[in-house]
Amino acid sequence: MISFSQLKKNLKKDFSNLKSIKVALLGDTSTQFLSEAIRGTGYNYGFDFQILEADFNQIERQVFDQTSELYEYKPEVVIIFQSSHKLLLKYNKLSPSEYKNLAKNQLELIENINVTISTNLNAKIIYYNYSEINDAVFGNYANKTESSFLFQLRKLNYDLMLFASNNSNFYLCDISSIQNQVGKSNFFMSSVYVSTEMVLSIDVLPNISAITVDLIASIYGKFKKCLILDLDNTLWGGVIGDDGIENIQLGSLGIGKAFTEFQYWIKKLKNRGIILCVCSKNTESIAKEPFEKHPDMVLRLDDIAVFMANWENKADNIRQIQSILNIGFDSMVFLDDNPFERNIVKENILDITVPELPEDPAEYLEFLYTQNLFETVSFSNEDAERTKLYQVEAKRVVLQKAFTNEDDFLKSLNMFSVVEPFNKFNIPRIAQLSQRSNQFNLRTVRYTESDIESISISDKYFTFAFTLEDKFGDNGLICSVILKKENENSVFIDTWFMSCRVLKRGMENFVLNQIVKTARENGFKTIIGEYIPTVKNVIVQDHYLNLGFSAKKNYWILDTNDVKEKTNFIKIKK
Amino acid sequence: MEQTEVLKQINDIFIDILDIDNLVITTETTANDIDEWDSLTHIQIVVAMEKKFKIRFTTAEIQGWKNVGEMVNTIIAKNK
Numbered sequence: 001m002i003s004f005s006q007l008k009k010n011l012k013k014d015f016s017n018l019k020s021i022k023v024a025l026l027g028d029t030s031t032q033f034l035s036e037a038i039r040g041t042g043y044n045y046g047f048d049f050q051i052l053e054a055d056f057n058q059i060e061r062q063v064f065d066q067t068s069e070l071y072e073y074k075p076e077v078v079i080i081f082q083s084s085h086k087l088l089l090k091y092n093k094l095s096p097s098e099y100k101n102l103a104k105n106q107l108e109l110i111e112n113i114n115v116t117i118s119t120n121l122n123a124k125i126i127y128y129n130y131s132e133i134n135d136a137v138f139g140n141y142a143n144k145t146e147s148s149f150l151f152q153l154r155k156l157n158y159d160l161m162l163f164a165s166n167n168s169n170f171y172l173c174d175i176s177s178i179q180n181q182v183g184k185s186n187f188f189m190s191s192v193y194v195s196t197e198m199v200l201s202i203d204v205l206p207n208i209s210a211i212t213v214d215l216i217a218s219i220y221g222k223f224k225k226c227l228i229l230d231l232d233n234t235l236w237g238g239v240i241g242d243d244g245i246e247n248i249q250l251g252s253l254g255i256g257k258a259f260t261e262f263q264y265w266i267k268k269l270k271n272r273g274i275i276l277c278v279c280s281k282n283t284e285s286i287a288k289e290p291f292e293k294h295p296d297m298v299l300r301l302d303d304i305a306v307f308m309a310n311w312e313n314k315a316d317n318i319r320q321i322q323s324i325l326n327i328g329f330d331s332m333v334f335l336d337d338n339p340f341e342r343n344i345v346k347e348n349i350l351d352i353t354v355p356e357l358p359e360d361p362a363e364y365l366e367f368l369y370t371q372n373l374f375e376t377v378s379f380s381n382e383d384a385e386r387t388k389l390y391q392v393e394a395k396r397v398v399l400q401k402a403f404t405n406e407d408d409f410l411k412s413l414n415m416f417s418v419v420e421p422f423n424k425f426n427i428p429r430i431a432q433l434s435q436r437s438n439q440f441n442l443r444t445v446r447y448t449e450s451d452i453e454s455i456s457i458s459d460k461y462f463t464f465a466f467t468l469e470d471k472f473g474d475n476g477l478i479c480s481v482i483l484k485k486e487n488e489n490s491v492f493i494d495t496w497f498m499s500c501r502v503l504k505r506g507m508e509n510f511v512l513n514q515i516v517k518t519a520r521e522n523g524f525k526t527i528i529g530e531y532i533p534t535v536k537n538v539i540v541q542d543h544y545l546n547l548g549f550s551a552k553k554n555y556w557i558l559d560t561n562d563v564k565e566k567t568n569f570i571k572i573k574k
Numbered sequence: 575m576e577q578t579e580v581l582k583q584i585n586d587i588f589i590d591i592l593d594i595d596n597l598v599i600t601t602e603t604t605a606n607d608i609d610e611w612d613s614l615t616h617i618q619i620v621v622a623m624e625k626k627f628k629i630r631f632t633t634a635e636i637q638g639w640k641n642v643g644e645m646v647n648t649i650i651a652k653n654k
Contacts, residue, residue, distance in 0.1 A: 005591055005618065012593075032614060191633040192617055202621045 004033070004205045007040030015048040021216070024052045024075035024123075026059045028086045030197040037209035038079075045213050045222070056197065063113050071120055077216055078117055079173075081128045082110075083199045084153065088133055091149050099147035103156035107163065114163075114170050124219050125170045126212065129157050131179040131187060171377065173215055178207045181370055214375040224353065224374050225327050227269060228318060230336035231280040231287055231309070235259060235266075235299065237361065241282055245289050251296030258362040263298035265365055269374060270303050275325060275390050277306040279317045279334070281341075284309040305391040306398065314341050315348035324397045325390055333373050337361070392472040407569070410506055413470040416573040417507075419514055422456035422463040429477045430465055437497040438536040442529065442543060445495060460485050461494070462518050466511060468502050468570070478502045479511060483518065483527075490526035491519050500539075509566035512547050519560050529556040577601070580646045587622045591615055601643030627653060 021042075025035050035053045042049040052073045054062045059080060062070040070078070091102050110127065117125055134142065135149045142148035157176060164172045179187040182204055189201040200208055217223065232239045236259050237249025249256040270276050276299070280287050287309035291301045301307070306324055308317040314336075322329060330351035336342050337357055346354045358367050396413070403409035422430060431449040438444070447455070455461050466479040479502070482495035493515070498507060519527055529544045544556035548563060581601065589597050592610040605611045611619075620636050623629075623645070629652040639645050 005622075009593065189621075191631065191636055192621070194633045195636055196613060196617055198617070202618060 001206050001210070002044075004037055004202050007037050007206060007209065010040040010043040011036060013043055015043060018043065018046050018048040019220070020048040020050060021077060021220070022052070022073065022075040023049045023077045023079060023216075024054070024062075024070055024073060025079045025081070026054050026062055026070070027081040027083070028057050028059055029081070029083045029199045030056050031081060033198060033202070033205055034081070034200060034208065037205040038212055041206070041209040041213045042216075045217055047213070047216070047220075049216075059113070060109075063116050066120065070117075074121060075123050077126060077219070078121070078123050079126045079128070079212065080113065082106075082130075084130045084133045085193070085199050087130060087153065087156075088135065088149060091152065096147070099149075099152065102149075102152040103159060106156055107159050110160070111163065114167060118169055123169075126173050126215055127160070127164075127170060128173050128175045129160055131176045131184075171215055171219070173212055175208055175211070178204065178211065182207065211372055211375075214372050215377070218375045218377045223331065223376055224274070224333050225331040226275040226277060226305075226321075226325060226333070227266065228277045228279050228321060228332060228334045229266070230334075230338070230341065231278060231282060233337040233361065234335055234357075235263060236290060236294075236297075240290060241286055245294055248290060248294070250290070250294060253296075255362060256296065258364065260296055260298060262361070262364050265368070267298050267303065270299075272374075272376075272379060274374060275305045275327075276303055277321050277325075278304050278308060279314050279321065280309045281311055281314070282309040302391075305394045313344060315345050318345060318349060318352065324394045388473070395472050396470075410569040413472075413505070413569070415468060415470045415505060415570040417469075417510060417570050418467040418573045420465050422452060422465060426465045426477055427452050427456065430480050433477070433480060433497060433499065434495070437499065438534070439500050439539050440503070441497040441534075441537050442493065442540055443495060443532045444497075444534050444537060447495070455482060462491070462522075464511070464514060464518075466507070466514075467573075468505065468507060469573075470505075475499070475502055479507060481511060481515060483515065485524075486528065489524060490528055491524045493527065493529045496529075503539075506568035506570060508543070508547065509568040510570040513566055513568070516558075516560055516563055525560055527558040527560060529558070530554065531556070577646055577650065580649050581642070583626060584619075584623060584642070584645065584649075587619055587626060591618045591622060599642050601641065601646060603642045604640065623649065629653065 023038070025031055025038070027034070031053060035051050039049050039051055052069060052075060054069065059082065062068045087102070087106065090106075091099065094102065114125060117123060130153050132153060133149070138145050138148045138150075142150040145151055160172055164170050187201060187204045188199060192198055192201060229235055232241075237254050237256060238247060240248055247253075250259055251257070266276065278287070284307070288301060288307065290297050291299065291304070306321045308321060310317070318332070318334065322332070328351065329349050330353075333353045333355070334342070334345050335355065335357060336345070339356075342354050342356070345352060353373065355368065355371055355373070357364055399412065400409045403412065420426065427449060431447060431452050434447045434452065456463055462483040462485075464481040464483075465477055466481075467477050468475045468479075479498040480495065481493065483491045484494040486492045496511070498511075515527060527549075529549055531541060531544060533541065544558075545551070547558075547566070549556035549558045551557075581599070585597070585599050588599055588611075589595060592608065592615060594608075594610060597608070605616065616636075620631060624631060627649050629649065631648065635648055639648070
């Protein structure tokens with residue numbers, strides 16, 4: 001890890017092009033070095049933190065006095081560091097009968113701080129949890145004694161987690177985990193504390209500032225979305241092409257346990273919404289074999305969004321992955337055991353994160369635990385779902401690359417569409433799309449749910465709702481058309497919008513066929529279309545021209561008698 | 575270890591931490607002679623010296639030195 005004196009040297013660099021964020025740092029111990037470490041770390045992450053550092057031990061005055069510098073400064077982020085040492089001092093001064101209320105009283109104070117700041121500022125609050133101090137007054141019995149300091153401290157940490165999970169603006173920064181990682185003798189130095197009132201050692205400052213800035217970066221939308229994995233000696237021991245499926249090390253073979261546990265970790269990341277990709281120098285069919293057949297593989301092919309196994313250079317392959325997923329390189333992590341490959345990728349793709357994995361695969365996991373690569377400020381079931389969407393899109397793109405002929409690709413998708421008039425089940429979604437569709441929207445007339453309802457029961461209209469599914473998944477309702485009866489002979493396309501997710505699948509042709517069919521069946525000779533330009537719907541300016549309509553004044557006309565069935569590969573699903 | 579040898583090594587530490595390229599310290603140098611040498615950078619220097627010489631100072635030592643020479647003497651004594 002970078003040293004504190006290196007971080008301090010960053011302070012003299014040019015911050016002028018970096019994103020500026022106003023931060024307040026409130027501590028009950030001396031925080032001057034911490035403040036420098038956070039600003040210095042911010043430089044490396046691309047942030048210019050403007051830090052208001054209150055004189056130490058002023059947390060309560062700053063928060064509860066509405067005329068304080070804190071409220072005058074109007075920070076966007078407030079970091080609060082109440083140390084375990086000061087908590088212990090508080091405990092020491094209590095009467096023994098009050099010991100057991102320490103956690104409860106401290107949490108009340110924190111809740112008050114939180115609500116007061118949230119009422120007066122539009123700021124995110126980052127609260128450092130409590131690093132453990134065992135005062136050894138009860139020995140192991142502290143764990144059975146509610147009034148012991150250790151019991152109260154751990155209870156407070158637990159209650160803080162409950163509190164944070166119910167308060168979206170309040171984030172915990174887990175410095176207790178850092179102490180766990182580096183050991184208390186490295187985290188805290190008595191001589192430094194006694195001389196300066198600082199409770200963090202010089203050596204641990206970079207760790208603390210790193211997880212703090214990780215958290216702030218995540219709040220501001222900078223976080224990792226994708227993990228790209230090498231295979232040989234990264235996901236399993238040995239070389240699949242040389243050793244064969246029976247001899248790669250996984251499970252109980254050789255050091256296979258290390259790789260199996262490593263894969264479980266990766267699987268957990270996938271389950272929480274990280275997109276997994278493979279980038280390996282291998283023959284594809286051989287590289288896929290363990291995923292399909294090896295009993296001790298934790299990861300399977302359906303866990304991998306994009307599988308790139310070939311003999312091209314890895315930087316190019318990762319660029320391909322990027323173009324498929326359409327996410328920034330700065331949200332990608334690449335893991336490879338080979339320093340040569342890591343360097344090629346690092347040199348060619350500047351923003352990607354490439355951890356320097358230890359030489360011994362047994363150490364991969366412990367090393368990666370210390371890197372905090374996958375910071376996030378949200379988690380919901382939708383995250384895992386969103387991954388599935390990326391995966392489906394990736395599979396389509398990969399398939400498309402395998403076909404030189406567009407039609408062959410479309411045929412292979414096995415597309416089906418459900419075509420229905422508006423009904424009570426699809427009306428909410430149609431109304432939503434009507435409000436949201438900007439690009440593929442011919443007239444951009446917005447309808448609310450009640451508008452759509454009255455159109456659906458009126459005899460002046462024909463209404464269509466289209467879904468599209470293919471062999472990779474169901475896109476749901478993606479297109480809608482409203483035909484208005486103009487007179488005995490003609491219908492007007494009042495509305496035609498479509499989700500851009502399904503562009504270039506032949507959906508336009510399919511929809512037109514349905515429109516023509518309905519018009520003919522009901523004895524209409526002419527279909528009239530109109531394109532109303534907006535800033536965003538340029539992609540459909542030639543829509544009617546491409547479909548064979550002819551221009552007439554500001555409208556587009558199609559004669560239902562001389563129009564042929566338009567080619568497409570979508571079947572109607574009954 | 576020789577006094578001059580120790581002095582030379584801690585001079586490098588002072589240069590690195592105080593960020594003054596041409597700084598030359600002597601056994602007579604005190605915190606009053608160098609603006610950048612305050613109570614906080616003092617702690618950084620102490621920790622760097624502990625690492626360099628693989629020793630640990632007591633809190634009383636850290637707070638008690640009157641000049642660089644006394645620091646050097648403590649280091650030599652601890653390295654015996």
